[in-house]
Structure formats: C-alpha cells, structure tokens
Amino acid sequence: MNPVFYHNDSGRAWVTIDNPPVNATSQAVRAGLIEAMVSAERDNCRTGVIVCLGKTFVAGGDISEFGKPPQEPHLPDVYWQLEQSPVIWAVALHGTVLGGGFELAMAAHVRVAATGTRFGLPEVNLGLVPGAGGTQRLPRLVGAELAADLASSGRMIDAQVLFDAGGLDAVVDDDLEGHIGKLLDSASSHPLTTSERNILPVADDYFSTLAVSVEKKAKGAKAPLLNIEAVKWATETDFSEGQVRERQLHLALRDSEQSIALRHAFFAERLVSKPAVIKNVSAAAVKHITVVGGGLMGAGISAACLAAGLNVHLIEVDESAVTAANERVTGLLQGALKRGKITEAGFEAQRKAFSCGDDYRASANTDIAIEAVFEDMRVKQKVFVELAKHIRDDAILATNTSYLNPEEIGADIKNPQRIVGLHFFSPAHIMKLLEIVATKHTNEQALATAFSLAKRIRKVGVLSGVCDGFIGNRMLAAYRRQGDYLLADGATPQQIDAAMRAYGLPMGPYELQDLTGLQIGWANRKRQAPTRAATERYVSIADQLCEKERFGQRSGSGWYRYESNNRSPVVDDEVEQLIQAYSNKNGIQRRAFTDQEIQDSMIAVLANEGARILEDDIAERALDIDMVKIHGYGFPRWRGGPMHAADTMGDDAVAAILATVDKQSPNSWVIAKKYQR
Ligand code: NAI
Numbered sequence: 001m002n003p004v005f006y007h008n009d010s011g012r013a014w015v016t017i018d019n020p021p022v023n024a025t026s027q028a029v030r031a032g033l034i035e036a037m038v039s040a041e042r043d044n045c046r047t048g049v050i051v052c053l054g055k056t057f058v059a060g061g062d063i064s065e066f067g068k069p070p071q072e073p074h075l076p077d078v079y080w081q082l083e084q085s086p087v088i089w090a091v092a093l094h095g096t097v098l099g100g101g102f103e104l105a106m107a108a109h110v111r112v113a114a115t116g117t118r119f120g121l122p123e124v125n126l127g128l129v130p131g132a133g134g135t136q137r138l139p140r141l142v143g144a145e146l147a148a149d150l151a152s153s154g155r156m157i158d159a160q161v162l163f164d165a166g167g168l169d170a171v172v173d174d175d176l177e178g179h180i181g182k183l184l185d186s187a188s189s190h191p192l193t194t195s196e197r198n199i200l201p202v203a204d205d206y207f208s209t210l211a212v213s214v215e216k217k218a219k220g221a222k223a224p225l226l227n228i229e230a231v232k233w234a235t236e237t238d239f240s241e242g243q244v245r246e247r248q249l250h251l252a253l254r255d256s257e258q259s260i261a262l263r264h265a266f267f268a269e270r271l272v273s274k275p276a277v278i279k280n281v282s283a284a285a286v287k288h289i290t291v292v293g294g295g296l297m298g299a300g301i302s303a304a305c306l307a308a309g310l311n312v313h314l315i316e317v318d319e320s321a322v323t324a325a326n327e328r329v330t331g332l333l334q335g336a337l338k339r340g341k342i343t344e345a346g347f348e349a350q351r352k353a354f355s356c357g358d359d360y361r362a363s364a365n366t367d368i369a370i371e372a373v374f375e376d377m378r379v380k381q382k383v384f385v386e387l388a389k390h391i392r393d394d395a396i397l398a399t400n401t402s403y404l405n406p407e408e409i410g411a412d413i414k415n416p417q418r419i420v421g422l423h424f425f426s427p428a429h430i431m432k433l434l435e436i437v438a439t440k441h442t443n444e445q446a447l448a449t450a451f452s453l454a455k456r457i458r459k460v461g462v463l464s465g466v467c468d469g470f471i472g473n474r475m476l477a478a479y480r481r482q483g484d485y486l487l488a489d490g491a492t493p494q495q496i497d498a499a500m501r502a503y504g505l506p507m508g509p510y511e512l513q514d515l516t517g518l519q520i521g522w523a524n525r526k527r528q529a530p531t532r533a534a535t536e537r538y539v540s541i542a543d544q545l546c547e548k549e550r551f552g553q554r555s556g557s558g559w560y561r562y563e564s565n566n567r568s569p570v571v572d573d574e575v576e577q578l579i580q581a582y583s584n585k586n587g588i589q590r591r592a593f594t595d596q597e598i599q600d601s602m603i604a605v606l607a608n609e610g611a612r613i614l615e616d617d618i619a620e621r622a623l624d625i626d627m628v629k630i631h632g633y634g635f636p637r638w639r640g641g642p643m644h645a646a647d648t649m650g651d652d653a654v655a656a657i658l659a660t661v662d663k664q665s666p667n668s669w670v671i672a673k674k675y676q677r
Pocket of ligand 1: 292293294295296297298315316317321372373374375376379383400401402403423424425426
C-alpha cells in the first residue's frame, strides 16, 4: 500500500504520509514523496502542505534499511527536489520530528509546529551523521553553535526553542493546518530556500574547543566528533559540496563497526523486553507495591516506583528503622525536586503515595511485594513467610537478592509460581538495569507482570535464570578473576584500569571496586570457597587487602589510597609491594602485558562466561547479556556489549585468546563449547 497520499485542493497540494508507527522515510515513502511532488507540479499547484497521520511527524529513517545497499530514490535527492520545487511547500509538524523527519522539515519552505513538538538529530546515537542535509541545512537555519550541539549530542529540543533560534515560522496551540493555510495564502513569492541562506560566523576556535569537550564525554565513540566536523563543513563550503561530503560520510559510517554495534544495541533494547516465554501472556495490573527493608536498595526501589506513579508502602523492623527509611526515601524525592526532575506538585503527590511502617497488615492490597532486607537467607525466608500471610494469593513475591537462590528464599511458600527475583542495581532509582529472575516454578504471568513493572518504572528488564550472581554478577566474577590473574602475573591495578578505560568503560575494575567497596566480593569469595574447584587458580591479593581493612574509598584505601576529601585514586606503594610479594611467594616470574593483551583477555573471558550462560539456559539470547552489561555495568554501547564485541572479533580469534588465557591459568576456566578448538 502506498504510504503517501496526494490530493489537489483548488491549487493547494495536500500530501499525507501514513507509515506507522513513526512515519519513517522508508523507500516507499521516499518514492511516494517524489510522486506527490511531480503531481503537484503537473497540477500547477502554487502551494503544498506535507502532513503526517498518527502520533508523530516523520521520526527518522527506516533503520532496518541501514544494513542494506541504499535504494533509490535517495533521501538527499528527494529533499533537494522539494527545496527546488516551484511549489511553495509547508510542513505541519507534531510529535517528535527526528532525523530524516527534521531534515524534511529543514528542506521545506514554511515550517509550522504544534506546541510541544520536539526536534532532534539522533543519528549520532546510531554511530552516524545525518544523511540528507541535516548537518548542512541546520546551521543555515539556526546557527552553527546550536546545530553542532544537536548533531553531536542527539538531544531533543522543544518547538519553542527551535522557533526562538529561527528554525520555525510559527508554533501554534491548535488548528495547525488552518495556520499553515493562512501563512501560505499570504506568501506572495517563493521564499529563500534553506540551502541558500548564509551562516553567521562563529569564533575561530569554536569547533576545536567544542571537539575537546565532546571527545572527552564520548569515551571512544567516534560519531559525536564526526558530527561536529560535518557541521563545520557547512561553514567552510557551499551547500552542494557540504551535502555531498555529508552523504559520503553517512554511507561510509553505515558499514562501520561502531554503527553496526550501536544498531545492535538499539534493536536489542526493543527485543529484550520480549523474551519467548512471555509471548502472548498478559500482565496483571499493578498499582500497589510493598517494599520490605528501607536501606540503600529499598529506598531507591521505592523512589523508582513512586516516580512511576505507583503507591508504595515500605516495611521496616522497628520505629527507629521506619523513621530512618522514611528520611531516606524523602531525601531521594527532595533530590529529584532540587534537580528539577519533578515539580513541587509531583513531589507532594509522591509523598502522598508513600507510607512507611512496621506492620505487615498494611500490605494486604499489594500487587507486588519486593524484599530488600539484609543478604541473609534466614532473614529473607522469614520476610517471605510474613508477607505471604498478608498479601493476596495472586500477588507477586519478589526478592532483590544479589546472590542467594530465590527458590530457597521461597522454600516455605505454598504457591512458589508467583516468586520472582527483581534484581535492581545501585542506586536503584537511577540505574537502568533490572534483572528479572525466573525460578523453575515461576509462572509466565508473574514474569509478564515483572516485565510490565520494569517498563512502567523505566528500567531495562532482562530475563535471567537462577545461578550464582545471575547474569551480571556472574560475568563480573569472571572478569575480576582474570584481572587478578593478570595482576599476579605482572600487571598493576592502574595498568588494567587504564586499559579498560581505553577500551571504553567508564572505570577500570580496580577503581570500581574501590568505589563500591571490597566487602561484598570478599564475602562472596568466602561463600564460594567450599564449592570452588580444587584445581582452580585462586589469587588472594584482594583478600589480603580486606584483611588489612583496605575496603576502598570509604575506608580511605583499597587498591589505591585516597587523600582526605578527594576521591581520586592515588597509586599506593604498599599495594604494589603486596602484589610483588604475592608473585614472589608463588614463584611467578612477573612479565609485562600490553594494553591490548589485557583488553583482549578481559573481553574474551566475558564472552566465554556469556557463552556458558547461554549453554546453561540462564539467558535466552546473547542480546540479553549485552543489555545487562550495557545498562548495568557501563559497557560501552558503541561496542554493542561483550557478546557483540566478541562476534566482531570473530569466534576463532576469541578462541585463540582463551587458549592463551587457559594456558596462563591452567584448570581455572571452563571453555564454552563455542570456543573449544
Ligand atoms: P542495607 O543494609 O542498606 O538495608 C537493609 C535494610 O533492611 C535495613 O534498613 C534493615 O533495617 C532492613 N531489614 C533487615 N531485616 C529486616 C526485616 N526482617 N524486616 C524489615 N526490614 C529489615 O542493605 P542494601 O544494600 O539495601 O541491600 C539489601 C538487599 O539488596 C540485599 O539482599 C543485597 O544483596 C541486595 N542488593 C544490594 C545492592 C547494593 O549495591 N547494595 C545491589 C543489588 C542488590
């Protein structure tokens, strides 16, 4: 079906795009636009209006076409033809006018938006520059500064901001088409086209200064800088040359590793919330949440639920704990108010939706109960039993445990099909990841409801089975273990940290441990000791640090030392000596590692653990693992996650690295089938 309709209303062409869900500029839309323009010229229309059906104007290109050779007609040609047309073309803008949609608007002669319409060039988020004149027309419309900002950040701006910058002819509250009609009636001659406009000059060092700050934030992603470069061309060349250069760069970037990885992440984000097990299963309605335990995690979980408009009742042990929890949650809400995330009215509404006490009877009408008490099996079991006495039989019982088995936590519960793990990450009101853990009893509706809660509270829910550490912390354990082997064999914490930062992570493994504290890892290693394979290489350097009460930043020292009131890690001779002594004692001849060797081995063990997680049916798809690492552990999005990164390296290359890793630490790794040679 043709997604573009043409209609001649007494010399005014009406062109309607109807390509749900977001009116993307697919091949059929491009061809339809050309056809409509030809019809309008044939009919000698003086003016024309392009409108979109549905909830938005064109909100981008058809990303599924990006992996294939571009098909005619090409978007830059369509927009050039529109701009050069003898017909005076107006666009009626609503919803989110993004990417190719924004470029279409820029090429039109008259631009009118409904109040609240938002505009942006999100190509940068897919590792691209715009491909149809966005970086060349936008600076001509609104100046190079705003254009460079929008193209390099991908952020959206409101119609009013765009209007104030000169990018729109009008912003109207109602009767968009009526306003456009009047503007076109009074347009006596063809206005100056966008590509003919001059750009106001910017300071000599404007682009270079911007590039320095953007590069720092990009942490290895190339597209932000390339977008600045493309906007700069607009200030140096005429439109036709700039447009050709932009298009060439756009097409080259479509095949780049970074863009392919970012597109993988984009699609993974859409697929991750639809695991096969909940296909065609409907979620139960959720309105009331009970949280048990109002410490660090319980308070954050409460705040996340309140922000989504849910009612939250929090249960603590006694009066003083209730007061403390209340203060913690109120503090988080006040923080949101102070940072402008919520209005005063929003703050009041959330305060009203929140209650806190020590009586389980208040949980009677809860839809989902989430326990976030101490990481202690007996305490958690008791809380579940208490909850089960009071909540409805069909209400969901959830645990936020990081390492304990949810099946065992629910051992005394009659109907265990309603038990799920809801593993939040700290700080829970900010971190995007939510591991949704299914036990062997959990039923599909409980899972579907958990996924719908995740969506409601704006988290990326990822399905995980039960294993030690679930997906994320199991991956982390392998990664840290390899780091410790490298330390023992000759690397230093600062070298490993620098190598992983250079790979694109916000922090290396050792500075991160210092930030979060070494105690949890220590407790875990002790817990795992009885089941650890006797042959597995065990490096005790971290344990020795803990024995010296070097627990990280909060205790003033860990893998690094910290000067008072300063969070910057300082290399500590004592740690270097301790590592050296460890190597000496174990007869290890320390040797140098290159950053590449460090990165390769760290990514290879992640990919290996991920492959084993798939073999063990803990994750349904590799993309689930990528989502866990990107949204919970800061893995660079432009690398697509560890599984995608490993695929990019190639199975044989990863297998070869793993063979070396295995030789360096014999009997310590189980190599996934995929990487056995
Ligand atoms: P926390 O020590 O800050 O808070 C625990 C709270 O539970 C305390 O306020 C305590 O008074 C309360 N509590 C203890 N027994 C209770 C009972 N019987 N009834 C009601 N309240 C009770 O601990 P945190 O860090 O909030 O951790 C809670 C859970 O979340 C643990 O299972 C932990 O493994 C898990 N978790 C922690 C993460 C972290 O980064 N801290 C990340 C993800 C999960």
